[in-house]
Amino acid sequence: MGEFDIIREFFSPKTTRAILGVGDDCALLQIPPHSQLAISSDMLVCGRHFFPDIDPEDIGYKALAVNLSDLAACGARPISFTLALALPNINHTWLKRFSQGLLSLADLHDCELIGGDTTCGPLNICISIFGEIPNNQALLRSGARIDDDLYVSGNLGDANLALRTLLNGRPIKDATLAACRKLLNRPTPRVQLGIALRTIATAAIDLSDGFLGDGQHLLNASNVGAMIDSNALLSCMQTKSSEDLCDDTRIECILSGGDDYELLFTAPVKQRAAVLHAAQISQTPVTRIGHITPTNCMALSGDYATLDLKKITSFDHFFKT
Amino acid sequence: MGEFDIIREFFSPKTTRAILGVGDDCALLQIPPHSQLAISSDMLVCGRHFFPDIDPEDIGYKALAVNLSDLAACGARPISFTLALALPNINHTWLKRFSQGLLSLADLHDCELIGGDTTCGPLNICISIFGEIPNNQALLRSGARIDDDLYVSGNLGDANLALRTLLNGRPIKDATLAACRKLLNRPTPRVQLGIALRTIATAAIDLSDGFLGDGQHLLNASNVGAMIDSNALLSCMQTKSSEDLCDDTRIECILSGGDDYELLFTAPVKQRAAVLHAAQISQTPVTRIGHITPTNCMALSGDYATLDLKKITSFDHFFKT
Numbered sequence: 001m002g003e004f005d006i007i008r009e010f011f012s013p014k015t016t017r018a019i020l021g022v023g024d025d026c027a028l029l030q031i032p033p034h035s036q037l038a039i040s041s042d043m044l045v046c047g048r049h050f051f052p053d054i055d056p057e058d059i060g061y062k063a064l065a066v067n068l069s070d071l072a073a074c075g076a077r078p079i080s081f082t083l084a085l086a087l088p089n090i091n092h093t094w095l096k097r098f099s100q101g102l103l104s105l106a107d108l109h110d111c112e113l114i115g116g117d118t119t120c121g122p123l124n125i126c127i128s129i130f131g132e133i134p135n136n137q138a139l140l141r142s143g144a145r146i147d148d149d150l151y152v153s154g155n156l157g158d159a160n161l162a163l164r165t166l167l168n169g170r171p172i173k174d175a176t177l178a179a180c181r182k183l184l185n186r187p188t189p190r191v192q193l194g195i196a197l198r199t200i201a202t203a204a205i206d207l208s209d210g211f212l213g214d215g216q217h218l219l220n221a222s223n224v225g226a227m228i229d230s231n232a233l234l235s236c237m238q239t240k241s242s243e244d245l246c247d248d249t250r251i252e253c254i255l256s257g258g259d260d261y262e263l264l265f266t267a268p269v270k271q272r273a274a275v276l277h278a279a280q281i282s283q284t285p286v287t288r289i290g291h292i293t294p295t296n297c298m299a300l301s302g303d304y305a306t307l308d309l310k311k312i313t314s315f316d317h318f319f320k321t
Numbered sequence: 322m323g324e325f326d327i328i329r330e331f332f333s334p335k336t337t338r339a340i341l342g343v344g345d346d347c348a349l350l351q352i353p354p355h356s357q358l359a360i361s362s363d364m365l366v367c368g369r370h371f372f373p374d375i376d377p378e379d380i381g382y383k384a385l386a387v388n389l390s391d392l393a394a395c396g397a398r399p400i401s402f403t404l405a406l407a408l409p410n411i412n413h414t415w416l417k418r419f420s421q422g423l424l425s426l427a428d429l430h431d432c433e434l435i436g437g438d439t440t441c442g443p444l445n446i447c448i449s450i451f452g453e454i455p456n457n458q459a460l461l462r463s464g465a466r467i468d469d470d471l472y473v474s475g476n477l478g479d480a481n482l483a484l485r486t487l488l489n490g491r492p493i494k495d496a497t498l499a500a501c502r503k504l505l506n507r508p509t510p511r512v513q514l515g516i517a518l519r520t521i522a523t524a525a526i527d528l529s530d531g532f533l534g535d536g537q538h539l540l541n542a543s544n545v546g547a548m549i550d551s552n553a554l555l556s557c558m559q560t561k562s563s564e565d566l567c568d569d570t571r572i573e574c575i576l577s578g579g580d581d582y583e584l585l586f587t588a589p590v591k592q593r594a595a596v597l598h599a600a601q602i603s604q605t606p607v608t609r610i611g612h613i614t615p616t617n618c619m620a621l622s623g624d625y626a627t628l629d630l631k632k633i634t635s636f637d638h639f640f641k642t
Contacts, residue, residue: 019357024462024542025394025527026359026452031352036340038347039435041449043405045442073346084364084447114360117447121366126405126438126447128362131347141345206346221345 001090003118010099011083015112018080027114029080031132038131038138040070046123050185051166056094058185059125060101066208067129068109068189069261073206075139075198076131078111078191086121109191139194139265143203144222148266148292151275153193153284156211156236157250159184160257172244180239187261193286196278197265204265210258212312215298218264225295230304232289251304256312266292322411324439331420332404336433339401348435350401352453359452359459361391367444371506372487377415379506380446381422387529388450389430389510390582394527396460396519397452399432399512407442430512458519460586465524465543469587469613472596474514474605477532478558478571480505481578493565501560508582514607517599518586525586533576533633536585536619543587546616551625553610572625577633587613 001009007022015021019028031037044063046052064081071078083102087095106113111129144150162180165172172180190206197204205218211233219226233254234247241247267275272288279286293299300307322330328343336342340349352358365384367373385402392399404423408416427434432450465471483501486493493501511527518525526539532554540547554575555568562568588596593609600607614620621628 020459020461025391025525026361026397026459028395028454028459029358029360030456031358033354037350037352037358039350039403039449039451040347041403041405041437041447043407043438043440043442043445043447045407045440045445048440048442070346074349076347082360082362082449084362084449086364086366086445116362117364119364119366119369121364121369121445122443124364124366124407124442124445124447126362126364126445128360128403128405128449130360133349135351138341138347138349140341204346 006090006095006118010095011113011116013103013113015114018112018114021112021114027082029130034135035132036135036138038071038074038076038133039128040067041126041128042066042070043124043126054185056097057101060098061105061186063125063127064102064105065187065189066261067127068111068191069187069206069208071129071131072190072194073139073204073263074133075137075194076133077195078109079130079132080112080114081106081127081129083113083116084126085116085118086124087118088121088123137198139197139201139204141203141205141218141221144218144224144266144292145202146224146292146294148202148268149272149288150226150228150266150290150292151286151288152236152264153190153262153286154188155183155238156207156233156260156262157253157257158238159187159259160253161239163259164253176239183238184259187259189261190263190284192282193263193278193284196282200271200274200278201265201267204263207260207262207264208258210256212255212298212309215264219298223296225293225297225299226290227293227299227301228290229302230300230307231302232287236287247303251307252312327411327416327439331416332434332437334424334434336435339433339435342433342435348403350451355456356453357456357459359392359395359397359454360449361388362447362449363387363391364445364447375506377418378422381419382426382507384446384448385423385426386508386510387582388448389432389512390508390527390529392450392452393511393515394460394525394584395452395454396458396515397454398516399430400451400453401433401435402427402448402450404434404437405447406437406439407445408439409442409444460515460518460522460525462524462526462539462542465539465545465587465613467545467613467615469523469589470593470609471547471549471587471611471613472607472609473557473585474511474583474607475509476504476557476559477528477554477581477583478574478578479560480508480580481574482560484580485574497560504559505580508580510582511584511605513603514584514599514605517603521592521595521599522586522588525584528581528583528585529579531577531579533619533630539585540617540619544617546614546618546620547611548614548620548622549611550623551621551628552623553608557608568624572628573633
């Protein structure tokens with residue numbers, strides 16, 4: 001089985017929206033009038049972004065999910081994606097499961113595989129994803145305004161708790177680990193929420209490298225600060241405190257962890273009802289966790305008001321596994 | 322130095338055409354009206370697509386050149402690209418030279434770096450490239466018609482001769498190797514030729530995996546065959562026959578080699594003057610090497626008319642280095 005057999009067997013789904021899909025030198029897209037094209041690329045490396053023994057279906061799922069999450073953060077509607085894949089060898093079972101995980105999530109979001117590349121090499125998955133958004137409606141990191149509310153979608157910290165447990169063998173219950181591992185391996189990209197927030201949110205970012213680091217990116221881009229209720233943050237973690245898991249660990253998982261793929265966004269106070277409505281129509285839990293300040297830095301209120309945020313580091317692909 | 326420092330220092334050039342470049346969750350593009358978007362992705366793996374000791378400036382150059390070549394094959398004008406980069410470690414000198422090679426070629430084609438990803442892992446470079454083309458003018462592999470002329474741009478086989486020599490130590494002269502190595506490491510993407518051929522050529526493909534394999538892709542897509550003058554093919558190789566290099570090796574380098582990144586294209590006989598004009602305005606050498614037949618396979622005329630093409634294999638990323 002060679003390069004072109006792999007593409008034919010596993011990565012040549014029919015396309016209906018693209019002018020031209022897999023099989024020529026380029027794919028061709030027609031972007032609807034009065035729309036902009038949103039583009040993002042993410043590369044996943046074995047041993048860095050996922051464990052070597054993870055189910056290939058989860059790898060396929062997650063490789064696309066993290067890209068969909070970037071579109072979600074801009075409020076873009078997915079159109080299509082390319083897949084570049086380096087494989088150490090040709091393993092039918094692996095390829096079948098990987099493509100199932102990938103293409104089932106793609107179908108769910110009506111996001112077509114339109115091209116890419118397959119080669120031999122250490123396992124590496126690079127997806128570029130394309131979405132459409134009406135002119136001037138993209139959610140950027142730079143739009144937060146003083147006194148805006150600050151919100152986050154879904155769950156924070158649970159994926160990081162799974163990662164820490166798998167790396168360091170922390171003693172948490174098997175059922176807890178299983179639930180957290182599901183969030184680590186199969187994050188839900190908040191695509192519908194992003195679209196629903198288009199004309200409501202003032203700024204947004206997806207939380208891939210941890211709340212603190214990504215949150216600071218949004219604040220820096222908007223040139224503002226934030227006051228965040230640490231109790232509200234803690235309420236976003238699915239795993240509650242127990243005799244095995246104290247709040248100190250929970251807040252650390254939330255602040256310095258990564259892999260949440262939730263949306264952090266801001267909206268004017270007068271849009272509270274609209275945010276609630278966006279959460280409802282997109283069936284996405286949303287928590288108001290604080291507000292924007294003029295201070296240029298992030299501060300906490302509530303139980304962890306005195307926590308020194310400078311001592312907490314965010315995920316960096318070059319310094320932490 | 323972390324992930325974001327790398328992006329800031331080496332991969333954040335100013336953009337003028339993109340609505341939004343590097344630094345948010347997505348980049349944003351506005352596609353001109355009445356145009357389609359052409360997209361291609363190529364992944365380059367160390368040890369597979371380039372030697373580990375190659376000058377990083379050449380790696381940066383080639384990573385973009387092979388993608389530009391895909392746009393050229395469709396007749397698309399480059400707009401922008403994303404870069405996903407896995408690096409085993411952070412090496413300032415390497416990054417500086419790599420980004421110089423990459424961005425100088427990008428500037429030459431007015432092709433903006435608008436986003437991407439940087440992570441730690443075995444060296445891997447994945448570029449997705451975006452081009453624009455007026456509606457319905459894209460050159461496809463599937464448009465060749467019986468009796469069309471068959472043309473190829475530039476030089477064939479020299480890059481492969483360099484590769485063979487570097488892998489197997491064939492005794493060719495140092496000056497010859499240096500000239501061939503330049504073609505291997507710094508192929509010229511035929512962007513201007515592709516654009517000039519838009520309304521002239523009936524089909525096109527870029528020759529990345531060898532004349533025979535890629536040529537057959539074009540013939541299969543068009544459901545036709547071709548009669549090719551082996552003497553015309555041989556004339557396309559820059560390295561001429563000598564006491565060190567017989568024609569048997571030269572024709573093999575041309576047919577089964579790869580890394581040429583030349584355009585193979587077809588055009589109606591009545592367009593010969595137009596093809597010549599396209600070659601002139603794009604300052605690209607073009608050779609007429611044969612014509613399209615109804616046979617569904619490739620056949621040779623000239624000195625190598627009796628060569629058994631079935632015995633010659635094309636480049637496959639999983640079976641050959």
